[in-house]
Amino acid sequence: MLDEAKEKLQHHFGYETFLNGQENILHHVMQRQSVLGIMPTGGGKSVCYQIPSLLLPGITIVISPLISLMKDQVDEAREAGIPATFINSSVSHGEMRERMEALRRGECRLLYVAPERLSNQEFLYQLQSIPVSLTAVDEAHCLSQWGHDFRPAYLEIPRFLSFTGSSAAVLALTATATPQVAEDISHALDIPEDQVVKTGFARENLTFSVVKGQNREAYIVDYVKKRKNQPGIIYANTRKEVEKLWEMLHKEGLSVEKYHGGMETAEREAAQERFVYDDVTVMAATTAFGMGINKSNVRYVLHARTPRNIESYYQEAGRAGRDGAPGDCTLLFSPQDAGTHQFLIDQSQLEEDRKDKEYRKLRQMIHYCHTEDCLQNEMLRYFGEEPQEPCGRCLNCTDDRTLEDVTEEAQMVFSCVKRMRERFGKVMTAQVLAGSSNEKIRTLKLHTLTTYGLMKNRTQKDVAAFIDFLAAHAYLSLSDGAYPVLRLTNAALDVLRGEARVMRKETLTAETVSTEDPL
Numbered sequence: 209m210l211d212e213a214k215e216k217l218q219h220h221f222g223y224e225t226f227l228n229g230q231e232n233i234l235h236h237v238m239q240r241q242s243v244l245g246i247m248p249t250g251g252g253k254s255v256c257y258q259i260p261s262l263l264l265p266g267i268t269i270v271i272s273p274l275i276s277l278m279k280d281q282v283d284e285a286r287e288a289g290i291p292a293t294f295i296n297s298s299v300s301h302g303e304m305r306e307r308m309e310a311l312r313r314g315e316c317r318l319l320y321v322a323p324e325r326l327s328n329q330e331f332l333y334q335l336q337s338i339p340v341s342l343t344a345v346d347e348a349h350c351l352s353q354w355g356h357d358f359r360p361a362y363l364e365i366p367r368f369l370s371f372t373g374s375s376a377a378v379l380a381l382t383a384t385a386t387p388q389v390a391e392d393i394s395h396a397l398d399i400p401e402d403q404v405v406k407t408g409f410a411r412e413n414l415t416f417s418v419v420k421g422q423n424r425e426a427y428i429v430d431y432v433k434k435r436k437n438q439p440g441i442i443y444a445n446t447r448k449e450v451e452k453l454w455e456m457l458h459k460e461g462l463s464v465e466k467y468h469g470g471m472e473t474a475e476r477e478a479a480q481e482r483f484v485y486d487d488v489t490v491m492a493a494t495t496a497f498g499m500g501i502n503k504s505n506v507r508y509v510l511h512a513r514t515p516r517n518i519e520s521y522y523q524e525a526g527r528a529g530r531d532g533a534p535g536d537c538t539l540l541f542s543p544q545d546a547g548t549h550q551f552l553i554d555q556s557q558l559e560e561d562r563k564d565k566e567y568r569k570l571r572q573m574i575h576y577c578h579t580e581d582c583l584q585n586e587m588l589r590y591f592g593e594e595p596q597e598p599c600g601r602c603l604n605c606t607d608d609r610t611l612e613d614v615t616e617e618a619q620m621v622f623s624c625v626k627r628m629r630e631r632f633g634k635v636m637t638a639q640v641l642a643g644s645s646n647e648k649i650r651t652l653k654l655h656t657l658t659t660y661g662l663m664k665n666r667t668q669k670d671v672a673a674f675i676d677f678l679a680a681h682a683y684l685s686l687s688d689g690a691y692p693v694l695r696l697t698n699a700a701l702d703v704l705r706g707e708a709r710v711m712r713k714e715t716l717t718a719e720t721v722s723t724e725d726p727l
């Protein structure tokens with residue numbers, strides 16, 4: 209079976225060997241066993257259902273969340289000589305019948321549909337007379353409430369699978385699966401644990417950095433100028449900001465396009481084409497840009513704003529260096545971004561426990577921005593992988609500042625948190641330690657604590673930054689919810705008892721963290 213698959217790989221795609229994970233996935237799929245494939249962006253997921261579509265007796269259905277990409281996906285498959293088609297709301301009734309007819313006759317092997325289609329009676333009726341061998345679920349994390357992109361329509365999938373019957377296997381694919389999300393997908397689609405194929409998330413050619421305390425605009429201009437002829441993507445969170453970035457870079461005479469949801473479809477598509485075909489070097493975009501775009505020579509992904517969680521960040525940053533050549537992934541952190549995300553979660557219509565999950569993910573993102581450990585490893589840990597040797601490339605690995613012993617200051621913070629009965633957040637704790645005397649402190653009688661003003665030789669901002677550092681290193685934990693409170697972890701208790709010391713790299717700049725940071 210695998211020989212046949214390899215032959216197809218060579219014939220249709222021109223590759224001699226499988227990428228990590230592909231062979232294993234195909235092995236299961238060809239035996240009609242269900243599989244969950246977790247591979248990073250650019251890992252070669254499409255081949256895992258395109259090849260079986262050529263070899264299995266019945267057709268292969270691909271469930272894909274993005275209607276706008278379906279045509280491209282089909283074109284790509286056809287270019288590789290795989291007879292493919294799609295059915296979505298842009299396809300007329302008559303045309304749909306014709307396409308179904310082509311599938312029935314076996315002229316077409318691969319069908320892309322949006323999840324909404326799965327509950328369409330006409331579609332199901334037509335499908336009754338067409339044998340299905342494989343259902344591939346693209347972007348399978350959309351199934352999970354824990355995922356960063358939950359789509360209710362994905363919940364139709366299990367029912368659809370029982371409709372296609374037991375002779376069809378399911379292949380769930382995603383690039384972003386934390387252990388929780390993987391568990392959700394396996395559970396919903398009934399995939400046994402030993403049929404989960406996960407390839408490493410480490411990307412040897414990517415260099416991660418988090419930059420703090422810089423003038424954002426000046427930094428971006430300088431960054432892009434330094435990489436003048438290198439294709440790169442700059443992500444911002446809002447349309448307005450994309451416009452601003454575009455204008456700023458354009459004024460500097462740089463070759464830049466823009467992409468966001470406020471633009472006309474045709475205009476957006478033209479911008480995308482120009483970027484993909486190297487007619488323009490830089491793309492300033494909202495995160496609407498990039499999913500499914502196959503441009504392998506992106507040399508950097510610069511995040512002008514902090515993303516809302518690590519999954520999104522990993523997926524977006526992972527668009528750099530898909531050709532295996534070096535790629536730079538830099539994130540500009542500012543505490544205000546965190547505040548904005550927090551506000552958006554607050555204001556959202558999400559249910560309470562869903563909100564708590566979002567807060568937690570946001571906190572993990574912020575933790576990533578503050579950690580002094582290897583950033584690649586930080587990411588691996590988040591995705592439930594064993595950390596490896598530090599990557600030696602990221603900003604934290606290449607940072608050669610010396611370590612200082614900050615045990616005493618850490619003890620001051622910990623005793624203060626304890627005295628405040630683990631009932632307050634970072635801002636209040638920093639105020640008490642720095643000896644700030646605002647009304648709230650006095651009303652709550654916090655100025656009578658023995659730890660009040662213990663760090664009054666430092667600014668409140670400094671103390672807050674130090675608390676961030678302690679939280680990033682898991683000495684302090686933050687409770688869930690909109691107003692997280694600081695708690696001591698066992699590691700902090702060890703330090704309080706004098707059984708462990710706390711080391712920190714010399715501080716770089718004073719502006720790294722401001723007290724506006726709500727988390």
Ligand code: ADP
Binds near residue numbers: 230248251
């Ligand atoms: P994903 O969907 O996981 O992001 P794709 O399916 O788009 O990744 O594949 C990424 C790139 O890797 C594509 O250009 C694809 O042609 C290429 N690719 C797929 N399989 C192989 C292989 N076995 N050897 C080399 N390149 C491959």
Ligand code: ZN
Binds near residue numbers: 599
């Ligand atoms: Zn590193």
